[in-house]
Amino acid sequence: MARGTDGADDEGSAEAVSSEQLPLFPIGSAATASRDASADRASLDARFEQLQQVAATLPPTLRMGTSSWSFPGWRGIVYPGASSTSQLAREGLRDYAKHPFFDRLPRDAEYAVQIRDRSLLTENYRRVVARNGAVHVCNYWSAMPMPGEQADLSEHTSAPFTMVRLLMRPGTRYEQQRETMAPFNRIVQQDEHMRRDTVDVLRRAAAAGQRTFLLVNNKAEGASPLTIEALGKRLAATG
Numbered sequence: 001m002a003r004g005t006d007g008a009d010d011e012g013s014a015e016a017v018s019s020e021q022l023p024l025f026p027i028g029s030a031a032t033a034s035r036d037a038s039a040d041r042a043s044l045d046a047r048f049e050q051l052q053q054v055a056a057t058l059p060p061t062l063r064m065g066t067s068s069w070s071f072p073g074w075r076g077i078v079y080p081g082a083s084s085t086s087q088l089a090r091e092g093l094r095d096y097a098k099h100p101f102f103d104r105l106p107r108d109a110e111y112a113v114q115i116r117d118r119s120l121l122t123e124n125y126r127r128v129v130a131r132n133g134a135v136h137v138c139n140y141w142s143a144m145p146m147p148g149e150q151a152d153l154s155e156h157t158s159a160p161f162t163m164v165r166l167l168m169r170p171g172t173r174y175e176q177q178r179e180t181m182a183p184f185n186r187i188v189q190q191d192e193h194m195r196r197d198t199v200d201v202l203r204r205a206a207a208a209g210q211r212t213f214l215l216v217n218n219k220a221e222g223a224s225p226l227t228i229e230a231l232g233k234r235l236a237a238t239g
């Protein structure tokens with residue numbers, strides 16, 4: 001193997017070549033990686049400890065989660081270290097479930113209907129959904145009104161449970177949002193209207209004693225765990 005870019009040392013001794021190869025496998029790299037991993041874990045544990053205090057004040061009937069979990073960009077938010085998408089798809093749920101807001105999963109099957117065209121949100125639709133024991137999903141989507149308006153139109157507090165699903169800002173497109181939000185490690189487009197609506201719907205559901213589900217996609221604001229944490233903190237602060 002040549003050591004230099006100009007070929008001047010191509011014929012150097014075996015000892016010289018060997019000495020130049022050593023930096024490819026630096027001594028102590030494994031120890032450094034271990035220390036970094038320990039630091040990442042400690043930082044995430046400290047973050048989770050703070051979030052646990054918030055989670056303890058949330059309604060016990062509230063369940064929150066994300067659309068998926070295999071996002072390397074969530075390092076330091078959900079995951080303690082660097083991992084590939086495929087690694088997280090196979091093994092990530094163990095760490096995902098350690099997040100204080102994601103550790104309570106529903107045990108029973110629930111039936112909900114999600115529509116993505118506001119023209120379908122009619123009184124007849126509401127009656128059909130109610131007659132079949134299902135609920136309307138108050139969704140944040142390109143062609144739908146805001147979740148609060150949907151909750152009012154569907155009379156959500158009279159349903160068996162309430163479900164809110166935050167997908168992407170009204171008027172936007174999936175591909176556009178994916179390109180804008182990647183790698184999903186920060187809030188890119190915070191939407192105060194959506195946050196107010198969502199917290200209000202969750203609060204009303206809790207006051208009615210309903211089981212309540214909140215599902216968030218990365219393309220809602222940029223990083224679904226951070227959106228959920230912000231909503232949880234706001235809900236806890238307002239009671």
